[in-house]
Amino acid sequence: MTRYLIESGCYWDWSEVSRRTEELAADARHGDERFLTVTPASGFDVVVALVAGFTLECELVIQPPPPYHSQLPDRSVGPGVWIYTSGTTGSPKSVHWPWRRLFPLKHNEVGDIKRWGIGYAPASFAGVSAICQALSSSASVEFLTPAWPSTRTDRHPLTIAVGTPTFWRMACVHAFRGYKEPAKIDVISMGGEPVDDTLLSAVRNTFHPHRIKQIFGATELGAGIHIDDERGGLPLDAAGQRQSSGAAFDVLADRLLLSPSVGLPYVETGDFVEIVGDRVFVTGRRGLSINVGGTKVSPQAVERVLQEHPSVLAARAYAWRSPVVGSVVAADVVLVPGKTEDCRRDLRAFAEAHLAPAELPRRIRIVEEFVSSAAGKVLRS
Amino acid sequence: MSNNQGDMVIDEDVMRRCVGHVLPGVEDFSGLDTRFDEIGLDSMLLAELIVQLEEETDGMLDLHVTGRLETLRDLMLSLRPLREAE
Numbered sequence: 001m002t003r004y005l006i007e008s009g010c011y012w013d014w015s016e017v018s019r020r021t022e023e024l025a026a027d028a029r030h031g032d033e034r035f036l037t038v039t040p041a042s043g044f045d046v047v048v049a050l051v052a053g054f055t056l057e058c059e060l061v062i063q064p065p066p067p068y069h070s071q072l073p074d075r076s077v078g079p080g081v082w083i084y085t086s087g088t089t090g091s092p093k094s095v096h097w098p099w100r101r102l103f104p105l106k107h108n109e110v111g112d113i114k115r116w117g118i119g120y121a122p123a124s125f126a127g128v129s130a131i132c133q134a135l136s137s138s139a140s141v142e143f144l145t146p147a148w149p150s151t152r153t154d155r156h157p158l159t160i161a162v163g164t165p166t167f168w169r170m171a172c173v174h175a176f177r178g179y180k181e182p183a184k185i186d187v188i189s190m191g192g193e194p195v196d197d198t199l200l201s202a203v204r205n206t207f208h209p210h211r212i213k214q215i216f217g218a219t220e221l222g223a224g225i226h227i228d229d230e231r232g233g234l235p236l237d238a239a240g241q242r243q244s245s246g247a248a249f250d251v252l253a254d255r256l257l258l259s260p261s262v263g264l265p266y267v268e269t270g271d272f273v274e275i276v277g278d279r280v281f282v283t284g285r286r287g288l289s290i291n292v293g294g295t296k297v298s299p300q301a302v303e304r305v306l307q308e309h310p311s312v313l314a315a316r317a318y319a320w321r322s323p324v325v326g327s328v329v330a331a332d333v334v335l336v337p338g339k340t341e342d343c344r345r346d347l348r349a350f351a352e353a354h355l356a357p358a359e360l361p362r363r364i365r366i367v368e369e370f371v372s373s374a375a376g377k378v379l380r381s
Numbered sequence: 382m383s384n385n386q387g388d389m390v391i392d393e394d395v396m397r398r399c400v401g402h403v404l405p406g407v408e409d410f411s412g413l414d415t416r417f418d419e420i421g422l423d424s425m426l427l428a429e430l431i432v433q434l435e436e437e438t439d440g441m442l443d444l445h446v447t448g449r450l451e452t453l454r455d456l457m458l459s460l461r462p463l464r465e466a467e
Contacts, residue, residue, distance in 0.1 A: 322428045357423075363429075
């Protein structure tokens with residue numbers, strides 16, 4: 001079986017990836033030996049840069065895509081990768097990850113070559129982390145767009161496919177429109193945004209994976225908590241308990257804390273949470289709110305309620321200018337395949353029953369799909 | 382019906398339709414002189430009514446209040462296309 005890399009319909013044999021890596025490494029040796037700076041235009045570029053940077057044991061700086069212009073690190077902190085946060089709540093910030101954390105030492109696995117489908121933005125922390133895991137096991141890599149279920153021509157099954165919840169919601173929509181059975185996937189993993197039961201059910205019924213994993217973490221802290229019980233949110237009884245990876249979460253008042261490994265302190269993730277029954281749900285994020293007449297509304301909390309409605313597959317909430325109260329909440333929703341506009345009145349009643357007046361979307365649009373941000377997350381502007 | 386700038390913005394039929402959308406069941410309000418409190422139109426519902434009016438008129442509206450804002454007529458006369466306010 002051949003190892004390969006696929007992106008945007010292009011197929012590269014791994015020897016091509018190796019050749020480009022050697023070229024980049026050779027160029028880098030002529031420049032600053034400590035830093036290798038790249039502005040990748042594709043997932044292929046990120047793979048090449050990671051392999052070259054790891055081989056050279058230098059500091060690889062992966063610049064964020066335009067319109068951001070990041071400042072280069074002003075100091076050397078050791079071999080590793082400088083990655084920039086998604087900038088969801090401000091300008092992207094640089095975070096350094098040592099190579100040993102990204103490429104843990106392990107033997108290449110013998111037997112069938114694994115196939116990784118990567119739906120995260122390649123230059124994001126989640127994307128880089130997934131690529132490094134794939135490379136560590138000598139896997140083939142395929143970069144996926146949300147439309148892949150209807151456009152992918154390669155019918156080979158994927159060992160693991162990863163992406164944001166927004167990516168998976170849109171993939172479900174495209175799978176339905178594709179009118180063909182999507183390729184088999186062994187494990188589906190999602191992180192970077194809150195996950196709810198509606199999404200887990202849609203992914204289960206659309207792709208029939210053996211396992212679905214949710215990942216809670218932050219670029220600054222790394223991927224931390226893995227949950228695979230196929231329920232939205234974190235299990236409350238796991239708070240304060242170390243996972244096998246050494247990571248643990250806890251809740252302080254309404255805030256989510258994460259400790260990446262044994263001996264490291266719990267750090268605020270910036271997420272606000274709510275405990276409902278035996279689960280801990282992420283309801284919002286610091287710096288991400290809509291000001292409705294002086295009341296701060298979390299768009300994520302609104303989205304979670306809308307997505308609990310049986311007709312809604314995906315929702316995004318955002319501010320809509322109001323001459324009366326400054327802003328009101330507006331929402332776009334993608335309906336579960338087969339549902340129609342007839343559910344609009346019922347959705348409104350459902351929202352009224354579960355949301356405060358300031359949180360209630362005063363404008364609801366039913367749309368075919370969302371455009372996601374460069375980081376693969378819900379675009380709220 | 383026009384506003385105080387002479388622009389055709391919102392007529393009574395449009396207002397009636399939008400009020401009916403925001404407050405289902407009160408389509409049969411007595412007329413434009415209906416007071417907000419008579420039909421339970423609070424500030425959030427007023428904001429929603431303006432969003433509805435924007436949808437109906439396919440444009441952004443701004444509120445220019447020079448006197449009282451107590452009735453649907455007051456509202457109608459206070460609304461102008463946003464571009465005029467810029």
